[in-house]
Amino acid sequence: MSSSIDLSVPTALMLIDNQSAFTDPSHWGASRSNPLYEVNLQSLLSAFRAARASSSTLLEVVHIFHSSDSPASPLHPSHPDGGIRPLDFATPASDDSEPIFWKNVNSSFIGTNLESHLRQKGIRQIIVAGLTTDHCVSTTVRMAANLGVVDRSLDDGPLLFRPDGSRENEIRVERGRIILVSDATATFSKAGFDAETIHKVSVASLDGEFADVFGTEEVVKALRKVENPDIA
Template identity: 40%
Template sequence: MKLSTNTALILIDVQNHFDNPELGNRNNLNAEENMATLLHVWRETNRPIVHIQHISNPALPHHPGRDIKEIVAPLPGEPVMIKNVNSSFIGTNLENHLREANIETLVIVVLTTDHCVSTTTRMGKNLGFTPYIVSDATATFERVSFDGKLYSAEEIHTLALVSLSDEFATVIDTLGVLELLEG
């Protein structure tokens, strides 16, 4: 199946905050470059793009960690929706925006895999959209579990994608997305 010219690229939480070394080790260190590649193709082919920015508390003063990374910064006219929870569909106009544009298929890139990509993808599928998650254009961090065991970023990333694959989304890499583009 090809991805139509009306397939939306959804860039979620690609923000400076995720460069903070206190977050620990991260996988997919080239994720932002892959996001930028997809964004360039979407712009060149006039496909729909939506940027999602996480701001937990809009009342707090501006902090540079909130800013969208320069490598995928929105251009004038590209929608930027502000969210304050994990799902990009809660508290935003994302669903209405997509429906008004007759968009059914979503290509999702995000920081981080096990949080906002998981929540947004599950909800998107439940709302009737067809999500694709770009495995090498998403990333996460290592974490210590409830039982004190340290899980690597790659383990968490892989398991998050495994839990979404097939039931909630098609998991694909950047090259695979480019090969599926129609037109």
């Protein structure tokens, strides 16, 4: 993991499934990891919005929400508790400056225009937070890395393979960056495993292979330096 966060490149804060359905213990269970998730995500979003207002570089907040196909899910549009609505601390900006994408599967890139949006904007770095660590957050991070949505190809044409698996050509790529904010995401216990174990294993599985992992404090500090470059 790189020891610093560079916000001089076009960056998107991707907030996944911060919806009120996840406060329903009757569906998900009462045992959830990371009790500071709400506080940390709110701090992250506030700092990013403040940095965006001060930056000459593109900094964009992107909200991804889930609309389930299952009528039994608290994330189904017809659910009487209105579980698909955003959590109060993660509500999109009222001026429509923060794009919203709706999905119905774990990946934020399936059935949405998110990939094309990030490419059109020239986003070179994404910072990911939200719910849940082992499902939609993990799937989205993995797919972002596999799609190379923050990478930039330096050569034309796809990578071509011969029948034996050897390559016909090489593709030069300038790598972008995916950052996972580990303490601004959370999950629930399942299959006899406690929530903290599932959360930690999920983060560890992503770290290095698919994303660089940072804590909220580190990301917020980098964002505050955008506002005030003199901060040590």
